[in-house]
Amino acid sequence: MIVWNTLTYDQQKQALSRPAQASADSVKEKVSEIIRAVKARGDEAVLEYTRQFDCPSLTSLTLSTTQLAALAQQVNRETRLAIQDAYTNIKRFHCAQEQPSVVVETRPGVVCEQHTSALESVGLYIPGGSAPLPSTVLMLGVPAQIAGCDNKVLCTPPNAQGTIAAEIAFAASLCGIEKVYLCGGAQAIAAMAFGTQTIPKVDKIFGPGNRFVTEAKQQLSQRTDGASMDMPAGPSEVLVIADDQANPEFIAADLLSQAEHGEDSQAILVCSSQYVIEQTQAEVERQLQVLARQNTARAAMNNARYILTDSVLDAVKVSNLYAPEHLIVQTDDARALLPQIKNAGSIFLGAWSPESAGDYASGTNHVLPTYGFSRTCSSLGLSDFVRRFTVQEISQQGLTQLAETICVLAAAEGLDAHKRAVSIRVQSLQEAAK
Ligand SMILES: NC(=O)c1ccc[n+]([C@@H]2O[C@H](COP(=O)([O-])OP(=O)(O)OC[C@H]3O[C@@H](n4cnc5c(N)ncnc54)[C@H](O)[C@@H]3O)[C@@H](O)[C@H]2O)c1
Ligand SMILES: N[C@H](CO)Cc1c[nH]c[nH+]1
Numbered sequence: 199m200i201v202w203n204t205l206t207y208d209q210q211k212q213a214l215s216r217p218a219q220a221s222a223d224s225v226k227e228k229v230s231e232i233i234r235a236v237k238a239r240g241d242e243a244v245l246e247y248t249r250q251f252d253c254p255s256l257t258s259l260t261l262s263t264t265q266l267a268a269l270a271q272q273v274n275r276e277t278r279l280a281i282q283d284a285y286t287n288i289k290r291f292h293c294a295q296e297q298p299s300v301v302v303e304t305r306p307g308v309v310c311e312q313h314t315s316a317l318e319s320v321g322l323y324i325p326g327g328s329a330p331l332p333s334t335v336l337m338l339g340v341p342a343q344i345a346g347c348d349n350k351v352l353c354t355p356p357n358a359q360g361t362i363a364a365e366i367a368f369a370a371s372l373c374g375i376e377k378v379y380l381c382g383g384a385q386a387i388a389a390m391a392f393g394t395q396t397i398p399k400v401d402k403i404f405g406p407g408n409r410f411v412t413e414a415k416q417q418l419s420q421r422t423d424g425a426s427m428d429m430p431a432g433p434s435e436v437l438v439i440a441d442d443q444a445n446p447e448f449i450a451a452d453l454l455s456q457a458e459h460g461e462d463s464q465a466i467l468v469c470s471s472q473y474v475i476e477q478t479q480a481e482v483e484r485q486l487q488v489l490a491r492q493n494t495a496r497a498a499m500n501n502a503r504y505i506l507t508d509s510v511l512d513a514v515k516v517s518n519l520y521a522p523e524h525l526i527v528q529t530d531d532a533r534a535l536l537p538q539i540k541n542a543g544s545i546f547l548g549a550w551s552p553e554s555a556g557d558y559a560s561g562t563n564h565v566l567p568t569y570g571f572s573r574t575c576s577s578l579g580l581s582d583f584v585r586r587f588t589v590q591e592i593s594q595q596g597l598t599q600l601a602e603t604i605c606v607l608a609a610a611e612g613l614d615a616h617k618r619a620v621s622i623r624v625q626s627l628q629e630a631a632k
């Protein structure tokens with residue numbers, strides 16, 4: 199247990215350091231090598247890496263529409279209904295995010311508009327290294343479908359048998375996704391950014407992934423021949439703020455729910471009660487015993503932090519410093535803390551709002567910024583799948599009214615041609631009026 203108010207500034211930084219960044223340099227180098235290979239050799243390189251990391255016997259990167267439909271058929275009724283229910287809630291929440299066009303007459307005859315249009319071609323990355331994530335298909339596919347993106351390209355790593363989980367195929371079919379490719383990791387991101395003989399080039403790439411995926415997104419977003427990216431959404435993080443009223447069993451379950459994603463997941467409890475921290479630690483140990491992914495969760499819990507603060511408000515300050523992907527608030531009046539919370543990808547208020555609800559079915563998006571990027575990046579939403587553009591239409595009267603302001607500002611900037619583009623019009627109006 200870490201007692202926050204005894205730490206120096208450097209110790210506080212250390213207490214909130216993220217495990218996934220430790221090996222960043224070797225990951226950077228490996229990812230650069232993969233990107234270079236995909237750029238130079240296209241499909242051949244993607245296939246080579248996919249054989250190396252995912253499926254040694256793979257012969258084709260494509261999953262045909264017939265194969266996709268056959269896989270989707272294999273999903274049992276219970277799972278099918280659950281995927282459909284989650285789809286409905288996610289669709290309801292994301293449909294409500296639609297932005298109406300803005301039309302404003304800033305002064306008579308000067309009409310300014312803002313509209314949106316769907317991105318034409320989007321790449322959806324669905325993680326599959328450690329667990330296939332059909333829920334992520336919904337989180338990316340639903341907003342892409344609502345926005346009306348014409349081209350939806352999905353990449354996900356194949357399993358050792360050279361195929362994908364039936365649930366991924368079913369979720370993809372619900373979202374109207376027909377182009378599915380069997381590749382993962384940095385090679386999949388590079389393939390969608392550059393385009394290969396088989397995999398179409400896309401304008402923007404979405405989706406979470408491990409450190410190789412996240413690094414590839416970062417590197418490719420900085421290249422003129424790359425693609426835009428949604429956000430850095432890497433290894434899962436959860437931070438729980440709790441007080442002496444919180445239930446240690448619930449807290450432990452929430453910490454473990456993210457720890458089981460991967461060894462580099464991070465779980466942090468910041469709590470104003472030493473008793474609750476100690477009970478939670480004991481409970482984590484008890485619950486670990488029965489988890490199927492006990493080894494992964496245990497390894498991640500080695501990076502867990504239990505931080506004792508003087509008050510709940512101090513706990514919020516610690517959380518703001520860390521800027522977690524997910525923040526769960528299990529305190530007496532959780533909503534009352536909301537105005538103090540500055541940085542968090544998605545916030546879960548109260549004892550009955552576990553993070554798993556947002557991961558699967560409540561309706562919010564589970565693709566969220568990690569590594570502290572929740573300070574500046576938003577959780578994924580409909581607006582990420584559209585671009586905004588403005589339109590203006592100015593009448594003779596409108597331009598005449600604006601002319602002096604424009605001409606004075608253009609002169610102040612020493613840009614004569616700008617000034618002339620207005621004055622020439624105003625003069626023509628004055629001459630016509632003579
Ligand atoms: N932040 C979010 O919104 C969010 C949402 C869902 C999942 N996640 C995270 O996504 C991650 C999924 O990771 P995953 O590993 O299960 O699947 P993944 O699909 O992201 O990664 C698997 C791929 O990693 C590549 N890879 C593995 N070892 C490699 C190596 N040594 N060198 C180069 N490439 C290598 C392989 O190409 C493989 O196909 C988890 O960390 C999970 O926490 C985050
Ligand atoms: N918690 C993950 C985001 O960090 C999303 C997820 C998918 N499936 C289960 N959980």
Ligand SMILES: [Zn+2]
Binds near residue numbers: 456459
């Ligand atoms: Zn999760």
